[in-house]
Amino acid sequence: MGASTHTVSNQPPPLTGYDVFAADAALVEGVDRHATPELREEVRTELSELGRAAGSAQAQQWGAQANEHPPVLRTHDRYGHRIDEVEFHPSWHRLLGKAVSYGLTDAWSRPDGHLRRAAGFLAWTQTDAGHGCPVSMTHAAVPALRAQPELAAEWEPRLTSRVYEPELLPAGGKPGAIFGMGMTEKQGGSDVRANTTRAEPLAAAGEYVLTGHKWFCSAPMSDGFLVLAQAPGGLTCFLLPRVLPDGTRNTFRIQRLKDKLGNRSNASAEVEFDGTTWARRVGEEGRGVPTIIGMVAATRLDCVTGAAAVMRQAVAQAVHHASYRSAFGGPLIDKPLMRNVLADLALESEAATTLALRLAAAYDADTEEERSLLRLAVPAAKYWVTKRCTPLAAEALECLGGNGYVEESGMPRLLREAPLNSIWEGSGNIQALDALRALQREPQSLNAFLLELGRARGADHRLDAAVKDLLSELADLDGIEGRARRVVERMALVLQGSLLVRFAPPEVADAFCASRLGGDWGGAFGTLPATLDLASVVERARVPV
Incomplete structure (x- = not known):
């Protein structure tokens, strides 16, 4: 052991050992707001249990290990038999097992099922966003399978x-099953009607064999x-x-794994x-x-929720760091400009969380009005919330300075994760055009x-x-496709603003409306009017550890 040359000081402690759910005021208040009153305590207790697990040092270590040891493709076994298997680190299985x-x-x-799940998904995927992909697809497969009632009866209990x-x-023979999805092909991408994979019917009703490829198949070790x-x-x-039902492997050739950002x-x-490759038809030809x-x-709603999770974790880390780190004579969190940046980040995060929970509650309500709201609000939210995730993650990383640029901080992983939800299930243009289609x-x-x-x-x-300005935009349909992003951005912002004005503390709603809906906001973080109560906004976002 060599002599110590210095004592480590002015470094924040790890942000561990806390309840990810209970420490998120916007999340807790959103659950309380939308939960059925007689179920509210049950839902909060359930989510706090999950939140404590998500905030544990163990779960955070699982997330780091699953990313440090990415999956490996094994096309053949040691004897030369084709197996087409993907090998995951044990931490991946622990994370996925806990999620299930x-x-x-x-x-x-269950009652309030979408609200419970969205809040839980937002809390738990702060440990690792990657395993949230099969979680999301397994959940989302249910409504599609219901187009074929006998398949739904068979598979829904497993999912x-x-x-x-x-x-x-x-x-x-399994107590539970995980689902994946394969829609896009090399030549088509989001234009799935250009798909060339062929399905030839067999003698048995509803059974086919497939010939073709999938350019992106998520979670290839899924059961279906x-x-x-x-x-x-x-x-x-x-x-x-x-x-296959007889225990043999279906023909499912994994050519390679994507080397992703x-x-x-x-x-x-x-x-x-x-x-x-044997398959069963779902719905009509x-x-x-x-x-x-x-x-x-x-899954698009999960993109919104997943982006909100990345935002929340990035903001929690940035505020935590600034609470403990001193520079230029005092804590960073007390510096006016840093406080402005942190408050702006916190606003973006709270607006994303509030909107995600409102959409989840609309799924639970399942009325004609709420279904109509979802038809327009989901693509608008998916467009805007996922777009804001990447600049937020980058700014939050910068709050940690050089420490944030180091892998051990976890911030680079959040930054690399941030663009995914804006691409998955249709990129920005697809969402904007889908919203226009709903309008028309x-x-x-x-x-x-x-x-x-x-x-x-x-x-x-x-x-x-x-x-009023949005209505003027919508009244002018000439060339609206070229203005689609601007229109859908405004739709998302006024929807977030309306929710925050109704439900958030006055200082949060005031800051959001002053920046996003009024004034000279240009999208850069840290440009809030200095007259606002920024200290209260930042304190609301701080994890009390």
């Missing part, structure tokens, strides 16, 4: 199970996949099991189907897109959207003015 056991693959079988079994076994292929009647949705703990693969759209809508073809969606905004009418003059 906490019910994060099931929003369908909503709280037991995780990672072995490749016939699904009928929803895929799109061209059947005789047109583009159709299919359920492709990884293992982030989401490193999760495997995304290119796969081939060789004409013997030629109705592939309408069948799978229920899955897409659910489903006028009831705009009516529901305006009714939601109307609940905050008169509460803030800047919000009222922004809504």
Whole structure:
């Protein structure tokens, strides 16, 4: 042991050993607001248990290990047999197992299910966003499978199970199952109608064999996949099991794993189907897109929630660091300019969380008005919230200075993760165009959207003015496709503003409306008006450890 040359000081302690749920005021208040009153305590207790697990040093270590040891493709075993398996670090299985056991693959079988699951997903995926991919797809497969009632009856109990079994076994013999998805192909990307994978019907009703490829297949070790292929009647949705009922492996050739910017703990693969790949039809032939759209809508909401999770963790780390780190004669958190940056980050995070929970509650309500609201609000939220995640993560990293640029801080992992949700399930242009499609073809969606905004009418003059400006934009349909991003951005902002004006503390709502809906806000963080109560905004975002 050499002599010590200095004592380590002025370094913040690790942000561990806390309740990720209970420490997030916006999350707790949103759950209280939307939960059925008689279930509120039950839901909070359940989420606090999950939050303590997510904030533990052990779970954070699992997240780091799953990313430090990314999945490895094993195409053959030692004897030369083709196996097409992906090997994950044990920490990946621990994270995924915990997610399943906490019910994060099931929003369908209990009251307030979507709210519970969204809040839990937001808290738990702060440990690692990668394993959230199969969690999301397993949950979202349920509405698509319901287009084929006999398949739903067979698979839904497996997908909503709280037991995780990672072995490749016939699904009928497993206590629970995980689902993946394969829609995009090399030549088509988001334009799935350009898919060339063929589906040839077999003698047995509803059974087919597939020939073709998938350019992105998420979570290739799942028990089943929803895929799109061209059947005789047109583009159709299919359920492709990884293992056949007789115990043999289905033909599912993994060509390679994607070398991705982030989401490193999760495997995304290119796969081939060789004409013997067996699948079962989901829904009618030629109705592939309408069948799978229920899955897409659910995973798009998870993109919003997942982005909110990355934002919240980034803000929590930045505020924590600034609370303990001193520079230029005092704590960073007390410096006016740093306080402005932190408050601006906290506003973005709270607005994302509040909107995500409102959309989850709309799924639970399942009324005609709420379904119409979701049709427009989900693509708008998916566009804007996921777009804001990357600059927020970058700014939060900068709050830690050089320490934030070092892998051990965890901030680089958040920054690499941040762009994913804006790309997955349709990038920004796809979301903006989908929102325009809803405006043009489903006028009831705009009516529901305006009714939601109307609940905050008169509460803030800047919000009222922004809504008026939005209506002027919507009244001019000439060339609206070229203005789609701007229009959808404004839709998301006024929706967030209306929610914060109604439900957030006055200092939060005031700061949001002053910056996002009024004044000269240019999108850069740390430019809030100095007259606002920024200290209260920052304190609200701080983890009390």
